[in-house]
Amino acid sequence: MEATITEQERILASDWGGGKSPFGTTWGKFMMWIFIVSDALTFVGFIIAYGMMRAMSPEWPDQAEVFDMGLITFMTFALISSSLFMAMAVGAAQQGRPKEAVRFLLITIVGGVIFLGSQVYEWSHFIGEGARLDTNPWGVPQFSASFFVMTGFHGMHVLSGLILLAYTAIRAGSGKYSGDGVEIAGLYWHFIDVVWVFIFAFFYLL
Amino acid sequence: MAEATHPTGYRVYYITWGWLLVMTLLALGVGSVDMPGGIKATLLVGITLGKIVLITAIFMHLRFERLNLILITFCPLVLALIMFFFMIPDTADTATRIFLDR
Numbered sequence: 001m002e003a004t005i006t007e008q009e010r011i012l013a014s015d016w017g018g019g020k021s022p023f024g025t026t027w028g029k030f031m032m033w034i035f036i037v038s039d040a041l042t043f044v045g046f047i048i049a050y051g052m053m054r055a056m057s058p059e060w061p062d063q064a065e066v067f068d069m070g071l072i073t074f075m076t077f078a079l080i081s082s083s084l085f086m087a088m089a090v091g092a093a094q095q096g097r098p099k100e101a102v103r104f105l106l107i108t109i110v111g112g113v114i115f116l117g118s119q120v121y122e123w124s125h126f127i128g129e130g131a132r133l134d135t136n137p138w139g140v141p142q143f144s145a146s147f148f149v150m151t152g153f154h155g156m157h158v159l160s161g162l163i164l165l166a167y168t169a170i171r172a173g174s175g176k177y178s179g180d181g182v183e184i185a186g187l188y189w190h191f192i193d194v195v196w197v198f199i200f201a202f203f204y205l206l
Numbered sequence: 207m208a209e210a211t212h213p214t215g216y217r218v219y220y221i222t223w224g225w226l227l228v229m230t231l232l233a234l235g236v237g238s239v240d241m242p243g244g245i246k247a248t249l250l251v252g253i254t255l256g257k258i259v260l261i262t263a264i265f266m267h268l269r270f271e272r273l274n275l276i277l278i279t280f281c282p283l284v285l286a287l288i289m290f291f292f293m294i295p296d297t298a299d300t301a302t303r304i305f306l307d308r
Contacts (some may be wrong), residue, residue, distance in 0.1 A: 015272050015273040015274045022274065023271075023272060023275045025271065025272075025275060033279055034278075036279070037278070037279055040282075040283055041282060041283070041286055044286050044290075045286075048287075048290045052294070052297055069234070069238075076230055077227070080223065080226045080230065081223065083226075083261065083265055084219055084220070084222075084223040087216075087219045087222075087265045088219055090267075091216060091219070183267075186265075190261055190262075190265045190266045193261055193265075194258055194261055197254055197258060197261070198254060198258075200233070201237075201253065202250070202254075205233055205236065205250055206247055206250055
């Protein structure tokens with residue numbers, strides 16, 4: 001009998017053992033991971049569709065001539081740096097330093113606002129030069145269509161991420177603080193960074 | 207618990223941030239240099255995957271999670287890529303027609 005219990009314990013302790021907490025994490029964090037996976041699948045679809053249009057297109061505009069690459073690099077820098085502060089906010093929250101966590105969260109929000117502001121500037125500049133969802137002055141309509149759809153969806157994610165971060169910061173600041181809550185918001189924010197890494201490489205650089 | 211093994215200092219985050227910036231500059235360099243499309247795409251995919259691994263493993267703490275959670279996050283994406291790959295012959299035909307019809 002004793003041997004059976006040991007065997008059972010061994011199975012439960014393994015990665016596929018199930019048990020009370022099969023994933024060894026809280027339900028909130030696990031749900032955020034599931035959401036991130038489903039959201040990532042949306043962006044995988046966008047990037048694949050863009051790749052197909054790009055491969056089938058007889059020509060494609062030179063991005064460096066259309067976009068201000070200095071601005072795009074600055075936006076990337078702002079988002080990566082905000083991710084750094086987000087990671088530190090999670091660290092501070094988990095180690096029971098809510099004030100420090102709020103301070104880092106606010107810096108993360110500033111980074112996100114800088115990114116979003118730059119994107120608004122980029123969009124208005126792009127539209128001002130005659131780009132629309134179905135047409136643009138530089139060549140195939142798929143160019144501006146994929147730009148607006150991919151950066152637009154990503155921008156909406158940044159906006160909702162900023163709202164989530166503001167909510168998390170207010171909760172942490174008003175004492176309704178939860179280390180897990182900060183980590184869940186952090187997962188979403190880092191995911192936004194991950195998506196931008198893909199857009200930056202495949203839409204702006206390739 | 208997994209939380210007990212989380213890093214106590216910020217040093218690892220600074221180093222990760224530095225590497226992410228280096229890889230961003232590297233990607234910018236690859237993007238601006240004139241080279242065959244296939245090589246450029248391969249290099250950019252490599253750099254991007256490197257950045258993704260850094261962000262998910264260190265910033266998102268995936269390296270402290272159990273193997274089943276790690277597999278649950280990455281397997282669907284790989285499966286989606288395989289699915290899209292098998293759809294290329296049909297999609298390519300349609301996409302070509304859309305271009306020719308314009």
